Amino acid sequence: MDDLERELRALSGWLETPEPPEVAAQVRARLVATSAPAVRRHRWRYALAAALAALLVALLPPGRAAVADTVTGLLRFAGIIISTSSAPVLPTGSPSPLPAQRPVGLDEAQRSVRFPIRLPAALGPPDRVLVADPDDSGGHRVASLLYQGGELRLDAFDGRLDPVFFKEVASARTEWTQVGAASAIWVGEPHPVSYLDRAGTLRQESARLSAATLIWEDAGVVYRLEGELTMTEAVAIATSLA
Template sequence: MSSSPDRPDDRPDERLADLEADLLALGESLAVPAPPPSGVARAVRARLEREASPDGRGREAVPGSGPGADPGRADRNRWGILRRLRPSPRRVAAGVAVVLAVLLGATPQGRAAVASVLRFAGVEIHVGEPGPLPTGVPRPLPGERRVTLDEARASVRFPVAVPTALPEPADVRVADGGRVVTLLWPGIRLDEYDGTLGVVFRKELGEPWPEEQPQIRGWWIQRPHGVSYVPSNGVPREERVAGPTLIWQRHAVGLRLEGPDRARALRIAASVR
């Protein structure tokens, strides 16, 4: 005996209704004033149905369903269309992600959650009320030792780059078992580290936001701020005061350049080889 094509677990209308109910519940829990979550859900549902239609205009007419048509052929065509209308898990997940972004952006709590933390190139930046700047003499990084540039390159697992816009570094340090290399010039500090393994530095900023620098795909922090080193165990050390800083990533290496003004910092960053 053949099974019916209209199995309860494969009915697209029921799945879309479940999605709409979930989105309504999510919207109510976030207390979004506008747009109404039900409207958003209906828009998502309409989008899914349009994408499933061959002409992009919604549900298509079922071929072979007119007067005098073969009932069996109409059933087969209807089942094929329903299978195309059924939202795949990937499509449903994409729809939910879009709705979540809309709902988060529509609430002050959502905007604060998105705007308060930026993680980029091994640096975690917190924007808020940082309090007074740290005082006292900054301590060296864990296990920091003075080396030559060649020794630094032999001590770490990432390529150590040097900016051609500056002379040879006046001082080179390796810290935390080869986790960080620091190049020093008078008034300038360049930290290099593997920017893909996790947070290496943490910064506490007041407003304004760091400014994106698309020419090097980096971020510029224009004011003095607190910075702390985050060892591999994840517990930040005490803060120190950092001057204006440029943060960017070159291949897998994270770099933070501290000291020069923005124009000079960008020239230095562009010359890193």
């Protein structure tokens, strides 16, 4: 297997969303056309490369679309959308809380959400716990652990749901990193963050200036660690989740 084939096989692992069907049909037709015995092997490889590039632009799969940043200025990673297409509009005034947000004990928080709440061993028990945005059956969408008087925050939510947070980043201070074996995104500067409700509506009234943030996903749960941290410090806290 040469270098191009290895790159294409690695690239195919980022394509997690089977839609839109018309693009998939075009790719299938392209591959069938290039598989005729008379076509040389190198022509098949480059046709496949073109097809995969088209899919990357069209699909923008949640959680695996780094190329989207250079194409559209929108980077979708797990349940968070990051925009770098224009200078962010800084929020004014006091942000509203997330929908139906309320403080609860840790045990009640675990009963209120449909995913396990894990504590970072590096931080210990939180000062406060919040849950927010319940559905009709009472299952809350977001659980937040607050530390250091609320200056350090760990949000957790089901990564299989629709996007939950929308971030605007002006500079190139957004980079890929690792939390264990998982890919993660580090936003290394303050930036506006807003909440996207269950209907997909951007809650502008919830907009606030967020500190540096680490975003990663583990076992279907998305984590967002925010605070006055370096990337090394944030990764160390993230890897201590128990």
